[in-house]
Amino acid sequence: MYKYIIKGEKSLKGEVKISGAKNASLPIMAASLLTNEKIVLHNVPDLMDIRTMILLLEYLGKKIEFSNGRLVIEEIRDDLYEAPYDIVRKMRASIAVLGPLLARKRRAKVSFPGGCAIGPRPIDIHIRGMKALGAEIEIEHGYIDAVAKELTGKTINLLGTNGPSVLATENVMMAATLANGLTIIEGAACEPEVEDLARFLNSMGAKIEGAGTPFIKIEGVKELKSAEHRVIPDRIEAGTFIAMAGITMGEIKISDTNVKHIEYPIDVFSRAGVEVEIINESTIIARGKKIKPIEVETLPYPFFPTDLQSQLMALVSTSDGISIITEKIFPDRFLHAAELNRMGADIKIDGATAIIKGVEYLSGASIMASDLRAGAGLVIAALAARGESEILRIYHIDRGYEKLEEKIKSLGGEIERVPQ
Numbered sequence: 001m002y003k004y005i006i007k008g009e010k011s012l013k014g015e016v017k018i019s020g021a022k023n024a025s026l027p028i029m030a031a032s033l034l035t036n037e038k039i040v041l042h043n044v045p046d047l048m049d050i051r052t053m054i055l056l057l058e059y060l061g062k063k064i065e066f067s068n069g070r071l072v073i074e075e076i077r078d079d080l081y082e083a084p085y086d087i088v089r090k091m092r093a094s095i096a097v098l099g100p101l102l103a104r105k106r107r108a109k110v111s112f113p114g115g116c117a118i119g120p121r122p123i124d125i126h127i128r129g130m131k132a133l134g135a136e137i138e139i140e141h142g143y144i145d146a147v148a149k150e151l152t153g154k155t156i157n158l159l160g161t162n163g164p165s166v167l168a169t170e171n172v173m174m175a176a177t178l179a180n181g182l183t184i185i186e187g188a189a190c191e192p193e194v195e196d197l198a199r200f201l202n203s204m205g206a207k208i209e210g211a212g213t214p215f216i217k218i219e220g221v222k223e224l225k226s227a228e229h230r231v232i233p234d235r236i237e238a239g240t241f242i243a244m245a246g247i248t249m250g251e252i253k254i255s256d257t258n259v260k261h262i263e264y265p266i267d268v269f270s271r272a273g274v275e276v277e278i279i280n281e282s283t284i285i286a287r288g289k290k291i292k293p294i295e296v297e298t299l300p301y302p303f304f305p306t307d308l309q310s311q312l313m314a315l316v317s318t319s320d321g322i323s324i325i326t327e328k329i330f331p332d333r334f335l336h337a338a339e340l341n342r343m344g345a346d347i348k349i350d351g352a353t354a355i356i357k358g359v360e361y362l363s364g365a366s367i368m369a370s371d372l373r374a375g376a377g378l379v380i381a382a383l384a385a386r387g388e389s390e391i392l393r394i395y396h397i398d399r400g401y402e403k404l405e406e407k408i409k410s411l412g413g414e415i416e417r418v419p420q
């Protein structure tokens with residue numbers, strides 16, 4: 001295990017290139033199970049969750065080569081349909097193989113993903129969607145065992161109590177590509193990652209319209225074929241670097257991003273005092289100015305994403321007023337608050353709301369990452385804090401950020417990875 005040692009109070013300056021999106025790459029990789037033909041992907045980030053998905057696909061009969069962001073997937077066995085606990089427990093997004101396996105192999109046995117540090121994470125919507133398409137599903141011995149002689153298109157409303165679900169929308173959309181007839185998903189998630197997956201599926205021969213809106217129409221086809229695709233940039237990584245520029249009073253040119261995908265976060269970070277200049281559709285410059293308190297709710301796309309909540313919290317922990325952040329997606333996703341308080345922040349959690357009273361400065365401390373984004377928030381805080389911080393359990397951060405310390409070092413930040 002490794003930890004980060006970060007020396008704070010360094011202003012980050014320079015240019016950073018945003019990697020491909022983890023949360024677009026993962027379902028797109030899973031979609032390779034919809035064909036026995038070759039898939040070539042570009043701009044795939046090299047990070048732990050991608051390595052876990054590679055392992056899972058290999059377990060399911062694929063042969064994979066991965067270098068410099070290029071991922072080539074070929075099939076060597078077509079009779080495997082089980083996603084084991086050992087892999088699924090490492091990454092909840094493994095559930096994305098359910099729809100493709102069921103659609104193509106008519107059988108899927110996927111370990112039931114448990115909860116995680118960001119709270120309970122049910123999968124009822126996924127199951128509802130698969131059942132609506134005609135699957136029979138049993139949950140036994142910790143596995144979701146799904147069988148379908150055939151899948152038949154339907155109109156399915158996928159809204160849950162906390163709104164749409166990204167992975168359930170993706171799962172049902174993938175399954176419906178090979179179903180008989182027309183599927184209409186109502187209450188679909190509108191995230192850019194859903195749209196990117198649809199673009200990829202269409203390049204394989206699927207017939208999908210409306211992805212990126214709450215209504216997606218999928219006309220089933222007989223088979224899907226070989227395809228090549230470039231994954232969209234990671235909007236959460238871009239937001240993470242905006243927060244870093246803001247808190248360190250730095251100036252970071254953020255390139256290879258998609259400005260359209262981060263319009264709302266840019267607005268929120270600007271209200272929190274980060275000056276964001278849009279250079280063109282893929283480049284911005286974020287400059288730290290005086291940090292201001294904000295009031296914001298996390299909501300599904302296009303609004304402020306839950307995956308940037310901890311980073312924003314770290315930023316406004318040193319504003320000159322009281323900020324209020326309400327979590328509308330994962331109401332328990334606040335484990336980072338206690339760690340930020342260890343650094344001198346003044347954060348109180350009241351249900352799904354965090355009340356953040358700005359303090360003059362944060363001070364370096366030993367802190368622990370509880371999940372990927374919480375870890376990113378702590379890195380942001382440590383970069384600005386007085387003195388040295390030690391962040392434990394950075395394997396959480398490795399799950400979702402490509403070359404984070406290299407990128408931070410290239411901006412002048414002092415960060416080292418050392419054995420824990």
Ligand code: EPU
Binds near residue numbers: 126164
């Ligand atoms: N939900 C249900 N039932 C379900 C599925 C979801 O009630 O069957 C609820 C969830 O508990 C939550 C809400 O619906 O309250 C939305 O969750 P969603 O299903 O959209 O989350 P997800 O698809 O499992 C993806 C991302 C997460 C990101 C969320 C929300 C991937 C691989 N993961 O998860 O990313 O936080 O959408 O935007 O796309 C991360 O990258 O750190 C991460 C956690």
